[in-house]
Amino acid sequence: MNSYVEVTVILGTILNCSVWLSSAWLCRRPVRLKKLLILSPLAPLMACICWFEGAIWICAIIELISVLAVFSFGLQASVFALGMRFLLEFGLMKLWQGSLVHFQLFLPASCWQWLVAAGVLLLWDFMIQRKIGHGLAETAFLYPVTLRAGDCELALSGYLDSGNSAVIEGRPLIFCTHEIQCQLTTKPVRVLPIQTIAGVREVTVIPASLQIQGGCSQPVWLAFSETLNDCGYDALLNVTLFTGQG
Structure with missing residues (x-):
C-alpha cells in the first residue's frame, strides 16, 4: 500500500490533540497547551522515521511517555486517552482500508477523506479548548x-x-x-x-x-x-x- 508520510504526521498530530484535549476535559485533568502542541507530533514523526528492527518498541515507549507527560503522569487520563485514540484509529483504519504501523494510522495514497476528518477534528479541538478553559478552572476549586x-x-x-x-x-x-x-x-x-x-x-x-x-x-x-x-x-x-x- 502506498501512503503519504505527511498525511500520517498531520492526521496523527491532529488526532493526538483531539484525544488529549477530550480526555483532559472528561477526566478534569489540567493540561498545558504548549506541552500538548510540542508532544502531539512526536509519536507520528517517529513512526515515519523509525523503520529498523525493534522500532515498534521505540515508538511504543515514545507514545507512552508522550501521553504521560501531557497529563503529568495522571494515569486515569493517560489510559483513557490511549484507549480513545486506538479506538478511533482502528475505526478509521477499517473505514478507509488503511493500516496500523508503529501505532500510527497509515492511509492509502488515494484516500482524500482524511481532509474531512482533519477538519472535523480541528473544529472539535477549537470547541473543546473553549469549553476546557471553564471546566479546568473549576477543577482548582x-x-x-x-x-x-x-x-x-x-x-x-x-x-x-x-x-x-x-x-x-x-x-x-x-x-x-x-x-x-x-x-x-x-x-x-x-x-x-x-x-x-x-x-x-x-x-x-x-x-x-x-x-x-x-x-x-x-x-x-x-x-x-x-x-x-x-x-x-x-x-x-x-x-x-x-x-x-x-
Whole structure:
C-alpha cells in the first residue's frame, strides 16, 4: 500500500490533540497547551522515521511517555486517552482500508477523506479548548469530601463557591444534587430561611456533617438543588468551611 508520510504526521498530530484535549476535559485533568502542541507530533514523526528492527518498541515507549507527560503522569487520563485514540484509529483504519504501523494510522495514497476528518477534528479541538478553559478552572476549586447524614456515609466531590457563606444556627449551608438525595435515608426535616440575591427564600434541609479531605468533620445543613445536576460535581460547598468564620 502506498501512503503519504505527511498525511500520517498531520492526521496523527491532529488526532493526538483531539484525544488529549477530550480526555483532559472528561477526566478534569489540567493540561498545558504548549506541552500538548510540542508532544502531539512526536509519536507520528517517529513512526515515519523509525523503520529498523525493534522500532515498534521505540515508538511504543515514545507514545507512552508522550501521553504521560501531557497529563503529568495522571494515569486515569493517560489510559483513557490511549484507549480513545486506538479506538478511533482502528475505526478509521477499517473505514478507509488503511493500516496500523508503529501505532500510527497509515492511509492509502488515494484516500482524500482524511481532509474531512482533519477538519472535523480541528473544529472539535477549537470547541473543546473553549469549553476546557471553564471546566479546568473549576477543577482548582474541587475538593474530595465525605458526607455523613443519618446512617449514610458518601464520598463526594465538592466545589467551593465563594459566594455561598450562609450560616444558620452555627451550621454552614451546603447544597447537593438530587442524585445524592436519593442515596440518603434521612429525609429533609426543617425549613430554613436564607438570604439570596433575589431576596429571602426558604429551603428544606437536613442536619449532616461534612469532612473535607485532610480536615475535620464539621456540622452542616444540607439542602438540594436541581441546578447542580450535570455540573460535574456532587456538592456546592460553603466558604466558611475553609475560613472557619460563621
